[in-house]
Amino acid sequence: MSKLSNVRVAAIQMSCSRDVNENIKKAERLVREAAAKGAQIILLPELFERQYFCQERQYEYYEFAKSVEENDAVRALLPVSEELGVVIPVSIYERAGTVLYNTVVMLDHGKNLGIYRKTHIPDDHFYQEKFYFTPGNTGFKVFDTEFGKVGIGICWDQWFPETARSLALMGADVILYPTAIGSEPILSVDSSGHWQRTMQGHSAANITPVAAANRYGLEEVKPCNENGGQESALCFYGSSFMTNETGEIIKAAGRDSEEILISDYDFEALRNIRLEWGVFRDRRPEMYGCLTK
Amino acid sequence: MSKLSNVRVAAIQMSCSRDVNENIKKAERLVREAAAKGAQIILLPELFERQYFCQERQYEYYEFAKSVEENDAVRALLPVSEELGVVIPVSIYERAGTVLYNTVVMLDHGKNLGIYRKTHIPDDHFYQEKFYFTPGNTGFKVFDTEFGKVGIGICWDQWFPETARSLALMGADVILYPTAIGSEPILSVDSSGHWQRTMQGHSAANITPVAAANRYGLEEVKPCNENGGQESALCFYGSSFMTNETGEIIKAAGRDSEEILISDYDFEALRNIRLEWGVFRDRRPEMYGCLTK
Numbered sequence: 001m002s003k004l005s006n007v008r009v010a011a012i013q014m015s016c017s018r019d020v021n022e023n024i025k026k027a028e029r030l031v032r033e034a035a036a037k038g039a040q041i042i043l044l045p046e047l048f049e050r051q052y053f054c055q056e057r058q059y060e061y062y063e064f065a066k067s068v069e070e071n072d073a074v075r076a077l078l079p080v081s082e083e084l085g086v087v088i089p090v091s092i093y094e095r096a097g098t099v100l101y102n103t104v105v106m107l108d109h110g111k112n113l114g115i116y117r118k119t120h121i122p123d124d125h126f127y128q129e130k131f132y133f134t135p136g137n138t139g140f141k142v143f144d145t146e147f148g149k150v151g152i153g154i155c156w157d158q159w160f161p162e163t164a165r166s167l168a169l170m171g172a173d174v175i176l177y178p179t180a181i182g183s184e185p186i187l188s189v190d191s192s193g194h195w196q197r198t199m200q201g202h203s204a205a206n207i208t209p210v211a212a213a214n215r216y217g218l219e220e221v222k223p224c225n226e227n228g229g230q231e232s233a234l235c236f237y238g239s240s241f242m243t244n245e246t247g248e249i250i251k252a253a254g255r256d257s258e259e260i261l262i263s264d265y266d267f268e269a270l271r272n273i274r275l276e277w278g279v280f281r282d283r284r285p286e287m288y289g290c291l292t293k
Numbered sequence: 294m295s296k297l298s299n300v301r302v303a304a305i306q307m308s309c310s311r312d313v314n315e316n317i318k319k320a321e322r323l324v325r326e327a328a329a330k331g332a333q334i335i336l337l338p339e340l341f342e343r344q345y346f347c348q349e350r351q352y353e354y355y356e357f358a359k360s361v362e363e364n365d366a367v368r369a370l371l372p373v374s375e376e377l378g379v380v381i382p383v384s385i386y387e388r389a390g391t392v393l394y395n396t397v398v399m400l401d402h403g404k405n406l407g408i409y410r411k412t413h414i415p416d417d418h419f420y421q422e423k424f425y426f427t428p429g430n431t432g433f434k435v436f437d438t439e440f441g442k443v444g445i446g447i448c449w450d451q452w453f454p455e456t457a458r459s460l461a462l463m464g465a466d467v468i469l470y471p472t473a474i475g476s477e478p479i480l481s482v483d484s485s486g487h488w489q490r491t492m493q494g495h496s497a498a499n500i501t502p503v504a505a506a507n508r509y510g511l512e513e514v515k516p517c518n519e520n521g522g523q524e525s526a527l528c529f530y531g532s533s534f535m536t537n538e539t540g541e542i543i544k545a546a547g548r549d550s551e552e553i554l555i556s557d558y559d560f561e562a563l564r565n566i567r568l569e570w571g572v573f574r575d576r577r578p579e580m581y582g583c584l585t586k
Contacts, residue, residue, distance in 0.1 A: 119580050120572075120575045120576070121575060122571060123571065123575075124571065135577060140580070156575065159498060160498070160575075160576065161454035161457075161494075161495070161498045162454075162458070162576070162577075162580075162581045162584060164454075165454055165455070166580075166581065166584060169583050169584070191539075193539065193541060194539035194541075197490075197496075197539065197540035197541065198494055198497040198498045199494075200490050200494055201492075201494005201495060201496075201498060201540065202454075202494060202498075203490075204487055204494055205452060205454045205491045205494060205495075206454075246486060247487065247490035247491065247494065248486060248487075279452050279453065282413045282414060282416075282449065283413070283453065283455070284412050285584065285585045285586055286585070287412050287432055287433070288455045288459065288584050288585045289585060290433070290459050290462050290463065291455060291458060291459060291578065291581050291584050291585065292581045292582060292584065
């Protein structure tokens, strides 16, 4: 198999309990299932080690952050990536000295290829991420894996055309988004369609497949002083999906089920399509000044 | 009615014959119909004065280009915009001294608010636009009309996330794309879904409604030396559409029919939604350097 052709990519949708070891074991089981189906690049959801703790502001949760080397999911999945001969981007809460980040560690055949720290950090009543994560300082990252060039955005990054465009310009063969997003019961808006269309647009405009792996399930926290006594619950809506290079959804998960989505891509053919379409040829960077102001 | 609320926007889909006057009369008739239905901002397709002459390379077609003041469609529609009290972006082939552009002239209540020159120019066997148009030098433009801030992209511009993002950052309440796109019979690819999803993505990511007005109908040219003896025909596929601020298509035209699409938008409410969603707050321009290189 050529390095850049006929690559099988999987996106895993799972729920997360309050038990870290249980979540890591579940992730490992699903990675093994995906690999057994031939998947070579296997995407897990964002921060799958835990329930989504950013629903509340608790100083003690800062202790969840560990260095890349000490992170439990990385420790568990690094040897798995070697044993199975696969690429696994692992989303973690990273401690880097006195600064904490929302980070993906790119595991490839038992090696750590490097990290990407989430560039865009959301903040509202239900996603209080600015309390937990410093905006990333790595810049956008495309990892040159054994199976092709993998671009990574983390959750909120997926709303930003700048992320996807930068990754495409850096040569990404595929763009992967580990995600934790939900809405009801308290939020009245179901953003799932908006969420999908945004990434479909990134895919279509950059002529690059994208995959988003979300968690599913209801996660509730009790009102507490740290959270201003606010009631908080999120029903993560699953709806993980994968597109082809025109932004069409070719694999889609339900809203409330454990699933492994799998798609095959010919990365070399897609590179040619990107050239032939001409949008990268016809860019006018000298006209884009307002994007960086 | 407040300046920025409850604005009615129309997108007109029409076919174009070989007769300039006939096309301008048709455009005027459709503009009047749209205004009679309450439309205030009325979008016509790209270069509706003629069949799509860029299918072939003919030096004599350079004569089609006229100054803004001398352009026939502008002359016809400027008084119409005053009489009806509407905004009409008019797509023309512009002569500016010795340089020719693909330009939109923004007419508003009988005034010319200014021009936008197409930034991104395509070029392939069926869209030989680099032969006819110098890439625009105006930069992206948002026009402060009587009914709200109107951002304009012209056809190929619609494939570029940089266009839509720039217009959104410049305060566009709505983004309008006059268009001329087709595919079959000779091209085997139907790009209409890809085309729609790209703009739906711009809409979704920028939380801004978009409208695309395309022509429809088969336009054939005979093989000629100037065109390398190439057979050329394009069936313009219509499929004009309008989105809401989440990128959802709320009005859609067929592939082969004259249509006036109409949608109402509350521009002031949409401004608040853009603020509340937080994506503009959370941008990191200092991380977007590769977009302007």
